[in-house]
Amino acid sequence: KTSIAAGKLLKDLQLEEWQQIHPAFAADIYEAITPRQVVAARNSYGGTGFVQVRQALLNARTQISVK
Incomplete structure (x- = not known):
């Protein structure tokens, strides 16, 4: 909801915004x-x-070649 409400793509959320959703989110x-x-x-x-x-x-290739 955070990205939709802000009109952002997930990739555009800042790390702090991800961590507001759940603190386990990291830079990766x-x-x-x-x-x-x-x-x-x-x-x-x-x-x-x-x-x-x-x-x-x-x-599929195996099945075709068997027939």
């Missing part, structure tokens, strides 16, 4: 919210993260 939050990191974190089975998509493509 900015790396954690980059699009690349967000996608990479979606790594559960069938997820849309890089590793899972790559694995799904390999599985």
Whole structure:
């Protein structure tokens, strides 16, 4: 709500604003919210993260070549 109310993107929040939400937030939050990191974190089975998509493509290629 903080960023929406202020009309800011998450990446534009100051560290102090992040820490008002929760004191555990540290400077590494900015790396954690980059699009690349967000996608990479979606790594559960069938997820849309890089590793899972790559694995799904390999599985599909294997299935196609078996037939």
